[in-house]
Amino acid sequence: MENIPLNVEVTAVGRLSMSVADRKKKYYTLRPVYQKDSLVYVPVDNVKLPMRLVLTRKEAEELVEEIPQLETIWIGNEKERESQYKEAVRSGDCRELVRIIKTIYLHEKERLDEGKKVAAVDERYFHQAEELLYEELAYALDMEVDQVGDYIASKIHE
Numbered sequence: 070m071e072n073i074p075l076n077v078e079v080t081a082v083g084r085l086s087m088s089v090a091d092r093k094k095k096y097y098t099l100r101p102v103y104q105k106d107s108l109v110y111v112p113v114d115n116v117k118l119p120m121r122l123v124l125t126r127k128e129a130e131e132l133v134e135e136i137p138q139l140e141t142i143w144i145g146n147e148k149e150r151e152s153q154y155k156e157a158v159r160s161g162d163c164r165e166l167v168r169i170i171k172t173i174y175l176h177e178k179e180r181l182d183e184g185k186k187v188a189a190v191d192e193r194y195f196h197q198a199e200e201l202l203y204e205e206l207a208y209a210l211d212m213e214v215d216q217v218g219d220y221i222a223s224k225i226h227e
Contacts (some may be wrong), residue, residue, distance in 0.1 A: 076102045076110065076123060076204045085110060103204055103214065124163060127210035131211035132163055133224045139164065141172035147190060158201065166202040169194055 081098040090096065099109040144150040157165035173195040177187045203217040
């Protein structure tokens with residue numbers, strides 16, 4: 070399974086007593102925000118762990134207002150496009166997630182209008198980016214994940 074960022078809460082930092090853990094290392098104990106029954110343990114010194122603070126309410130509102138002005142990132146070569154999508158999803162950067170969603174949405178609309186199917190790679194990354202973005206916006210804006218799409222649409226069409 071490909072590692073994609075999760076919206077998590079840090080619930081503890083310290084040594085673990087599990088047999089599989091290095092008892093000399095400190096670990097973050099992370100709880101996925103939308104999977105409360107799960108825990109993830111990551112060594113504090115893990116440089117591959119892209120951790121950042123969740124957007125604030127103000128930042129989330131500003132991002133939504135900025136959506137119409139954000140540039141799309143279409144790349145004709147599917148392998149290069151997938152690489153760009155993969156990097157954006159890994160980063161968890163909300164602006165990049167919006168750019169992916171906007172790019173794929175507009176391209177899918179164009180293809181469907183021409184009677185063509187949507188590329189599987191585009192569909193997969195669209196859903197990954199949308200899930201990550203919507204979860205973070207829901208958390209920042211204190212709403213349910215399934216309300217985020219309507220919220221964005223209402224703000225864009227004001």
